[in-house]
Amino acid sequence: MKRFKPTLSHLSRRTFLQATAALGGASALGLRSSYAQEPEKPAEIIVRAWGGSWVDSLKAGVSGSFTKMTGIAVRHDLTEDNEIQPKVWAAVAQNRVPPIHINWDTTTNATKSALRGVTEDLSDLPNLANVTDLAKPAGLEGFPIVNTYGYVYVLAYRPAAFPDGPPKSWKDLLDPKFKGRLAFYNDGIGFHFPAQVAGGGKLEDIPGNMQPAWDFITKMKAQQPLLGEDPDFTTWFQNGEIDAACTISTNAREARKNGVKIEWVVPEEGAKFDTDGLWIPKGLPENELYWAKQYINHALTKEAQQVWLDGLGLPGVVPGLTPPKDLVGDPSYPTTEADFQRLIRISSKIQVENESEWFSKFKAIMQG
Numbered sequence: 012m013k014r015f016k017p018t019l020s021h022l023s024r025r026t027f028l029q030a031t032a033a034l035g036g037a038s039a040l041g042l043r044s045s046y047a048q049e050p051e052k053p054a055e056i057i058v059r060a061w062g063g064s065w066v067d068s069l070k071a072g073v074s075g076s077f078t079k080m081t082g083i084a085v086r087h088d089l090t091e092d093n094e095i096q097p098k099v100w101a102a103v104a105q106n107r108v109p110p111i112h113i114n115w116d117t118t119t120n121a122t123k124s125a126l127r128g129v130t131e132d133l134s135d136l137p138n139l140a141n142v143t144d145l146a147k148p149a150g151l152e153g154f155p156i157v158n159t160y161g162y163v164y165v166l167a168y169r170p171a172a173f174p175d176g177p178p179k180s181w182k183d184l185l186d187p188k189f190k191g192r193l194a195f196y197n198d199g200i201g202f203h204f205p206a207q208v209a210g211g212g213k214l215e216d217i218p219g220n221m222q223p224a225w226d227f228i229t230k231m232k233a234q235q236p237l238l239g240e241d242p243d244f245t246t247w248f249q250n251g252e253i254d255a256a257c258t259i260s261t262n263a264r265e266a267r268k269n270g271v272k273i274e275w276v277v278p279e280e281g282a283k284f285d286t287d288g289l290w291i292p293k294g295l296p297e298n299e300l301y302w303a304k305q306y307i308n309h310a311l312t313k314e315a316q317q318v319w320l321d322g323l324g325l326p327g328v329v330p331g332l333t334p335p336k337d338l339v340g341d342p343s344y345p346t347t348e349a350d351f352q353r354l355i356r357i358s359s360k361i362q363v364e365n366e367s368e369w370f371s372k373f374k375a376i377m378q379g
Contacts, residue, residue: 050297050298052302055084056086057088057110058088058112059087059088059092060089061115061242063265064245064265064323065261068321072315081305085306088111098110103293107294113291113303116290118286118359119359119363124155125148131293131295133304134154136308136311138312139154141311141329143328145158145328146311150360151359157290158286159310159316160286160316161284161286161325162260162285163282163345164258165258165260165276165342166178166257166282167248167258167260170274178276189254192252192254193231194247194253195237195238196239197240199370201283202228203373205281206228208223208281210224210226210228211223217357217361218365228377237252237253241261249271260324261324277343283354283356311328316332321335
């Protein structure tokens with residue numbers, strides 16, 4: 012586990028020249044075929060995505076402009092990432108064409124697929140020469156995944172429910188007045204690590220001793236929180252069903268865009284910082300693999316990231332992006348070392364090895 016500080020990643024000149032030479036140099040999309048001409052274009056490529064503002068932002072920043080430049084339609088498959096995973100794994104194992112071309116995935120889930128050997132290597136994408144270290148999947152060889160941005164699991168809240176000022180601690184949610192008025196992800200993702208600290212434990216004890224986290228989550232269970240997924244949080248805030256939630260800032264920001272008076276903080280115990288990425292499953296026809304790589308390379312351009320991540324309110328992996336005006340200096344949009352020191356980042360390897368157990372433990376507590 013470690014605190015995270017972003018720096019500019021420079022692939023060696025030799026590595027970059029090898030990559031671009033193998034692909035014939037850079038085209039309008041930044042990637043050119045080594046064929047005499049571009050390979051046949053498929054009618055569409057399928058990108059697995061999350062719904063709501065998530066897919067809307069992807070369409071606006073990446074998919075729409077990709078279609079405009081290539082003429083290839085992009086279909087967004089909104090199957091949840093945990094549901095698509097076994098389908099992709101089975102297709103690769105059985106030498107069948109996978110059900111999607113690109114998976115927009117959490118880095119932890121994507122790491123599971125990479126370790127299983129079902130992901131294509133993306134090291135030959137020329138635009139990797141111009142990204143920060145955040146794009147590189149830690150602990151993995153090459154680029155079986157490309158991280159595309161980071162995000163924070165903030166404590167989002169209604170100011171009216173906290174008349175004495177913003178909550179300073181996750182412990183503030185234990186006030187009886189919030190019974191039935193809180194929300195968490197249904198597997199507890201984003202909450203395990205701050206719960207460890209709020210329960211009196213240390214981050215250094217993860218994963219060996221998580222009892223402080225389970226004790227604190229047991230206390231939180233007595234508050235009878237709502238449990239759901241990304242689209243639910245926006246809806247619950249808009250409908251006035253909750254006063255506070257541990258959620259990705261994008262969901263709270265979306266509710267605020269829709270007129271809900273809502274704010275968010277990073278409590279004194281910290282908040283989880285994580286990344287999402289894009290990857291391609293093995294088994295695609297060669298021409299479709301080429302165009303899927305084109306899509307991801309396009310997603311690493313400044314132009315695409317600026318629009319895509321403006322919609323999500325998240326910091327990207329391309330230097331020089333302009334934060335949305337409403338997020339300048341916001342703790343959910345870290346840009347400085349001081350910002351990152353307040354956040355918790357646990358290695359993907361530790362998460363891959365333990366996440367299923369953590370999810371099961373959280374669910375057992377909440378359902379007990």
